[in-house]
Amino acid sequence: MAARIIDGRALATKMRNALVNRVQHIKESKGIVPGLAVVLVGDDPASRTYVGMKEKASQQVGIYSEIYRLEAQTPEEKLLSIIDELNEDQEIHGILVQLPLPGHIDQRKAIERINPNKDVDGFHPINMGRLVIGDEAGFIPCTPYGILKLLENEGIVIEGKKAVVVGRSNIVGKPMAFLLLHRNATVTICHSRTQALSEVTREADILISAVGKPHIIKGDMVKPGAVVIDVGINRLKNKLIGDVDFNEVREVAGWITPVPGGVGPMTITMLLHNTIEAALK
Numbered sequence: 001m002a003a004r005i006i007d008g009r010a011l012a013t014k015m016r017n018a019l020v021n022r023v024q025h026i027k028e029s030k031g032i033v034p035g036l037a038v039v040l041v042g043d044d045p046a047s048r049t050y051v052g053m054k055e056k057a058s059q060q061v062g063i064y065s066e067i068y069r070l071e072a073q074t075p076e077e078k079l080l081s082i083i084d085e086l087n088e089d090q091e092i093h094g095i096l097v098q099l100p101l102p103g104h105i106d107q108r109k110a111i112e113r114i115n116p117n118k119d120v121d122g123f124h125p126i127n128m129g130r131l132v133i134g135d136e137a138g139f140i141p142c143t144p145y146g147i148l149k150l151l152e153n154e155g156i157v158i159e160g161k162k163a164v165v166v167g168r169s170n171i172v173g174k175p176m177a178f179l180l181l182h183r184n185a186t187v188t189i190c191h192s193r194t195q196a197l198s199e200v201t202r203e204a205d206i207l208i209s210a211v212g213k214p215h216i217i218k219g220d221m222v223k224p225g226a227v228v229i230d231v232g233i234n235r236l237k238n239k240l241i242g243d244v245d246f247n248e249v250r251e252v253a254g255w256i257t258p259v260p261g262g263v264g265p266m267t268i269t270m271l272l273h274n275t276i277e278a279a280l281k
Contacts, residue, residue, distance in 0.1 A: 003228070003253040004154075008146075011153050012265035016061055019272055023062035026279065034279035035064040036094040036120065036271075037086045041079060041105065042072035046235075047098045054096070057268045063275055064091065076105045080113050087115040094120035094275035099171070117281060120274040123170065131175055134182045139274050144176040146266025147208065147229055148183075154255060156227055159184040162203055166190045166217070166243070167210035172231055176208055197221070209243035219248030228253040231263050 026032050036058050040051045051067060058065035068082060079097075086095045095118045101107050111119075116126040122141035130138035151158060163185040167173035177187045190200055192211075198221040201207055209217050210231035222228060232243030242259030250256050257263055 003250040003256040006150050006154055006229075006255050006257045006262060008150060008257060008262040008265045011150060012269040015149070015269050016057070016272065019061045019269075019276060022276060026276070027062070032279050033062075033064045033091075034094070034276050035066070035092045036096065036275045037066045037068065037089070037092045038096045038098060039068040039070065039079065039082060040098045041070045041074055042102050044100070047100075051098055054268055054271060057272060058275075061272055063272060066092065072102050076109070079105060079110055083110065083113045087118060092118065093278040094118055096121050096271070118278055120271055120278055122175070122274065128170070128175070131178050136182075139277070140179070140270075141171060141175045142270040142274065143172050143210075143231060143263060143267045144179050145270040147176060147231070147263060148179050149270070150229070150257065150263070150266060151206070151227070156206070156255065158206065161185050161205040162188070163206040163208070164188045164190060164201055164204035165208045165210070166197070166201065167231070169210065172210040176210070180206070211243055213243055214241050215243070215245040217244040217249060219245065219252045222249050222252045224252055225254040226252075227255045228257070229263065230257050230259050233259060233264065
């Protein structure tokens, strides 16, 4: 029997409808309009698309948004000074610097410059550190947070399960592993140097792939009945495909996320959620 499709669009729509009501309540009861600033440096097509989606989603739920579109040659100091101004701006509660940045700008320096209380991406070392020690009072990175919501919505039990995360990025892999660990899963992180990858992935009750390699996860790498979450977004011949060979894996897995329409809509939804939380703080 084919795997159950985990519909990220449907959950994102449901959550965003709830956020509309929440924003309206905050406006009426506290006189606050949650504000999000997005800074885009350069003209990367994928980044431009993401920023446009974030702007549209913000407007839909009633969040005030400002987009700063900077030339690719913008000096690092200029970007840092804009972040400083946004840190001081009382109307802006969340700041997001769209990654990746051009090579001449130190990505870590830009992230660390954001006030941790406005770091709605959850990438600041203080928020990352909170996540590592199990203090989720900080901001949780949006993609792993969205995946967690998808698992919860499907009623998937995490406690006691074997989870394998393929990919060790600071944006998805590492924070995802800690979120699962804090929910009492036994977690393995795999990466480009992992030997016999398929032997490890076949052990997983919950398999999450976030490496950005088209169809790296095949049907014979998946445990029958496993939950398979595909974070990869790869463009091949003007078509978006994931890390997971969907047609093969859906015949083996118990649950699977599609690409597009799985994890992606939840990432933006959790960004909106974090921005509202920032406004309340």
